Amino acid sequence: xxxxxxxxxxxxxxxxxxxxxxxxxxxxxxxxxxxxxxxxxxxxxxxxxxxxxxxxxxxxxxxxxxxxxxxxxxxx
Amino acid sequence: xxxxxxxxxxxxxxxxxxxxxxxxxxxxxxxxxxxxxxxxxxxxxxxxxxxxxxxxxxxxxxxxxxxxxxxxxxxxxxxxxxxxxxxxxxxxxxxxxxxxxxxxxxxxxxxxxxxxxxxxxxxxxxxxxxxxxxxxxxxxxxxxxxxxxxxxxxxxxxxxxxxxxxxxxxxxxxxxxxxxxxxxxxxxxxxxxxxxxxxxxxxxxxxxxxxxxxxxxxxxxxxxxxxxxxxxxxxxxxxxxxxxxxxxxxxxxxxxxxxxxxxxxxxxxxxxxxxxxxxxxxxxxxxxxxxxxxxxxxxxxxxxxxxxxxxxxxxxxxxxxxxxxxxxxxxxxxxxxxxxxxxxxxxxxxxxxxxxxxxxxxxxxxxxxxxxxxxxxxxxxxxxxxxxxxxxxxxxxxxxxxxxxxxxxxxxxxxxxxxxxxxxxxxxxxxxxxxxxxxxxxxxxxxxxxxxxxxxxxxxxxxxxxxxxxxxxxxxxxxxxxxxxxxxxxxxxxxxxxxxxxxxxxxxxxxxxxxxxxxxxxxxxxxxxxxxxxxxxxxxx
Numbered sequence: 001x002x003x004x005x006x007x008x009x010x011x012x013x014x015x016x017x018x019x020x021x022x023x024x025x026x027x028x029x030x031x032x033x034x035x036x037x038x039x040x041x042x043x044x045x046x047x048x049x050x051x052x053x054x055x056x057x058x059x060x061x062x063x064x065x066x067x068x069x070x071x072x073x074x075x076x
Numbered sequence: 077x078x079x080x081x082x083x084x085x086x087x088x089x090x091x092x093x094x095x096x097x098x099x100x101x102x103x104x105x106x107x108x109x110x111x112x113x114x115x116x117x118x119x120x121x122x123x124x125x126x127x128x129x130x131x132x133x134x135x136x137x138x139x140x141x142x143x144x145x146x147x148x149x150x151x152x153x154x155x156x157x158x159x160x161x162x163x164x165x166x167x168x169x170x171x172x173x174x175x176x177x178x179x180x181x182x183x184x185x186x187x188x189x190x191x192x193x194x195x196x197x198x199x200x201x202x203x204x205x206x207x208x209x210x211x212x213x214x215x216x217x218x219x220x221x222x223x224x225x226x227x228x229x230x231x232x233x234x235x236x237x238x239x240x241x242x243x244x245x246x247x248x249x250x251x252x253x254x255x256x257x258x259x260x261x262x263x264x265x266x267x268x269x270x271x272x273x274x275x276x277x278x279x280x281x282x283x284x285x286x287x288x289x290x291x292x293x294x295x296x297x298x299x300x301x302x303x304x305x306x307x308x309x310x311x312x313x314x315x316x317x318x319x320x321x322x323x324x325x326x327x328x329x330x331x332x333x334x335x336x337x338x339x340x341x342x343x344x345x346x347x348x349x350x351x352x353x354x355x356x357x358x359x360x361x362x363x364x365x366x367x368x369x370x371x372x373x374x375x376x377x378x379x380x381x382x383x384x385x386x387x388x389x390x391x392x393x394x395x396x397x398x399x400x401x402x403x404x405x406x407x408x409x410x411x412x413x414x415x416x417x418x419x420x421x422x423x424x425x426x427x428x429x430x431x432x433x434x435x436x437x438x439x440x441x442x443x444x445x446x447x448x449x450x451x452x453x454x455x456x457x458x459x460x461x462x463x464x465x466x467x468x469x470x471x472x473x474x475x476x477x478x479x480x481x482x483x484x485x486x487x488x489x490x491x492x493x494x495x496x497x498x499x500x501x502x503x504x505x506x507x508x509x510x511x512x513x514x515x516x517x518x519x520x521x522x523x524x525x526x527x528x529x530x531x532x533x534x535x536x537x538x539x540x541x542x543x544x545x546x547x548x549x550x551x552x553x554x555x556x557x558x559x560x561x562x563x564x565x566x567x568x569x570x571x572x573x574x575x576x577x578x579x580x581x582x583x584x585x586x587x588x589x590x591x592x593x594x595x596x597x598x599x600x601x602x603x604x605x606x607x608x609x610x611x612x613x614x615x616x617x
Contacts, residue, residue, distance in 0.1 A: 030387065031402050032472065035410040035436045039419045048416070051408035052252035 001066050007040045008062055017062040024056040034059060041065075047072040077117040079275065079361055080314065087114065092300070092368050100292035107289070107369070108262055111271035115234070122233035125202065129195050129236075130268045133243040134261055136191025137250040140184045141257035147180035188251040192244045199240045202230050207453035235274040237450060241400055243268050246282045248404055255283045263290055272365040276358050278376040278396035285373065293370030302574055303368030305590050309564075310360025312593055315601030317557045318354035321346050322602070323545035329513045332523055337530030340510070340523045342541065347513055348506040349558060352381065355394070379565050381505075384497040386467045389505060397450075401443050410439040433472075441465055456520065460511035467504055553600050 005017045011033050015023070023029045029037070037059075038049045047069055049058075058068045077084045091110045098106055115123060154173050157163035166172060209225045216224060246267070250257045258264040266289060267282055293299075328335040328343045335343070359376045366373040380393035390398050409415060415435045423431030441462070448461020487493040507524065514520040535541060542548060567573050577586050 027391070030391075031406060032436055032440075035407075035439070036432055038411050039416065039432065039435070042416055043420075049411060051403070051411055054403070054407045054411070 001062070003044055004041075004066055004069065005062055007037065007044065008065075010040075011036060021061045023061060024059045029059060037065075041069060045069050045073065077114060079358065080311075080319075083117075088365055088368075092365075095293075095369055096295040103292040104263065104266055104290045107270065108266040111266065111269040111274065114271040115269060115274065118234040119231065121231075122236075125198060125233040125236060126239060126269055127265075128198060129240055129243050130265050132194045133191055133247050133268070134258070134264045136187055136247045137257035137264070138259070139187045140247070140250045143180060143184050143187070144253065147177070151177060184251055188247055191247045195240055195244055195247075199236055202232055202236060204449070204453045205230055235276070238277050238279055239268050239274060241279050241397075242281075245279070245400060245404060249282060255286075258282070258286065266290075270366075272362040273373060276355070276362070277394070278359065278362070278374050279400050280374060280396065285371075288371045291370075296370070299370050300368050301586075303364045303366070305574055305586075306360050306364030306367060308364075308590050308593055308597070310357045310362075310364055311597050311601070312557070313353040313357030313360065313561060315597055317554060317561065318350045318357060319602035320546065320550055320554055320557075320600075321350045321353075324541075325350055325513070327545040332514060332519060336523065336526035337532040338527070338535050339532070340527050342535075343513055343523075344503075344506040344510060347509055348381075348502065349554075351509065351512070353561065379568065381502055382498055382565070382569070383501045384494065385471055385501060386464065386504060387471065389501050390464070390468075397447075401447055405446060406439055406443045409442060410435060415439060437469060440468070444468075455517050456511040456514070459517050459520075460508055463508045463511070467508070557600075 008015070008017050012028060015028055020026075020028065024034075034054065038054075042048055049068065049072065053068060053072075058064055077087065087110075091106070095103055095106055112123065115126060151173060154163070154168040154176065158165075158168040158170075158173070206227050209227055213224050246264075249255060258267070263286075267280075267286055270280075270285070270289060273280060325343060325346050328339050328346075356377050363373045363375070374396055376395050376397075378392040378395065380389050383389035383392055415438070418438070419431065419435040421431075422434040425431070426434065444461040444465035445458060446461075447464070448458040451457040451461070510520050510524055511517070514523055541551070546554075564573055567576065577589070581589070
């Protein structure tokens with residue numbers, strides 16, 4: 001989780017990812033950010049977030065994204 | 077049957093009345109019948125196209141859903157066998173189950189690919205055949221070849237770009253397991269053909285629209301009232317503003333050699349106003365009609381001209397198209413195997429900074445190319461799309477510079493700076509829209525250039541603008557109409573105007589306002605003798 005938060009901080013350093021729950025709905029992360037994020041996740045966690053998982057609910061908070069990474073790791 | 081025709085108004089009144097009179101079971105079939113009657117009036121031959129797209133995507137969705145159900149059941153069965161120890165690991169172990177899951181998913185992907193490819197091929201053939209021939213002839217001409225290919229006579233079926241995209245999104249969403257396939261063919265046919273949004277969108281998703289579309293709504297005065305109010309507001313924008321300014325735009329772009337310099341700036345501004353009033357007016361009518369039937373349709377605009385930059389503008393203009401391209405092209409492309417490989421390669425060889433952006437920009441380039449060509453089969457639209465890409469890319473690259481500037485100069489809450497940003501957005505977007513106006517790309521660039529070489533700004537005050545096919549009275553109506561539209565947009569920033577009216581005004585007073593608006597449309601709308609209430613601009617896309 002810490003590693004994920006540090007990736008997120010590289011994209012938007014000024015956001016409190018521990019508490020933020022509207023990263024996509026609140027327009028903090030745009031589509032460019034999401035793609036950068038997916039690239040980083042593929043590198044660091046060795047999982048591919050395919051397009052079918054790219055829905056706001058999976059990216060609205062660091063926790064939701066972390067849950068998705070774990071789910072994908074389990075699937076693999 | 078144009079939205080602006082008396083026949084259409086009569087058709088809607090009859091349909092809404094029948095909808096609330098008929099028994100529950102007959103409501104959605106009535107909408108399907110109404111949608112096909114509406115489409116029939118656009119040309120009976122076009123019915124074949126919409127029927128073909130409907131059948132193909134319906135079958136694809138059904139096959140995907142069926143496979144998913146069977147595969148899930150078999151997967152659970154294998155898991156149970158493994159748990160009980162009654163099956164061999166080769167048959168039902170974790171690895172075997174994973175392989176089975178992948179095989180089935182790959183089967184579903186193939187069905188999806190075939191379904192959407194056929195649907196998109198139909199669109200491609202009717203929309204891009206002549207454009208392809210035009211380009212082949214251009215190449216033949218460049219090589220001085222004596223032969224030329226004759227153009228084909230293919231009429232573009234009304235709304236094909238919209239309903240094809242809607243049907244394609246349905247198949248992909250079934251594949252992505254966002255919802256199950258619709259088993260009832262006729263219900264699915266209604267989703268594809270729902271008449272208010274058939275002409276120019278919004279491009280709805282099955283998951284958003286289907287439930288309310290098939291629910292038998294009972295009559296609620298308030299719902300019908302609100303829908304009707306929105307329809308009236310839409311007609312106001314279309315008939316009082318868009319169609320009134322249309323002759324001036326046409327005069328200036330039909331004979332461009334006579335209208336250079338400051339006139340081009342006028343084309344920019346007038347066309348921006350016309351397009352905004354036309355498209356948002358059309359969407360107001362669409363959403364209003366659906367609302368009268370109790371069916372909520374997704375909003376397509378969020379005051380785009382108040383955006384601070386182009387990327388934000390595109391999140392607020394034609395929203396359902398933008399999200400369609402993001403969800404079904406940009407994301408899948410960006411996270412595809414080759415693109416992730418490219419990202420890795422470029423980070424290794426070109427450095428972290430460039431490497432990270434290259435795949436995103438490449439995917440973005442493809443999306444904007446596609447957005448351009450979706451709007452129309454011509455180089456004008458392709459260059460327009462790529463122009464948007466260039467502007468967004470430049471703005472992204474300049475981000476560090478903006479950050480430095482904002483650290484030094486505090487612009488937080490500055491109305492002047494915000495106005496500058498909004499003004500900049502309006503100017504850039506309006507300049508790009510010149511590609512919609514002039515007949516080809518070189519002419520558009522040439523005309524844009526004349527704004528800086530032909531210094532004739534005196535036309536603004538010497539009465540020359542009164543010779544563009546619209547007179548002084550038209551300008552006064554346009555100015556007042558635009559002020560009203562702007563004021564409503566300003567009020568809407570803090571919530572729906574109709575909600576506010578409902579809270580503050582009694583029923584009778586609200587209807588005095590809307591009756592007055594209706595009177596304005598009747599008296600000042602550009603229709604009737606001497607006018608030809610024109611087709612909506614987005615119909616041609």
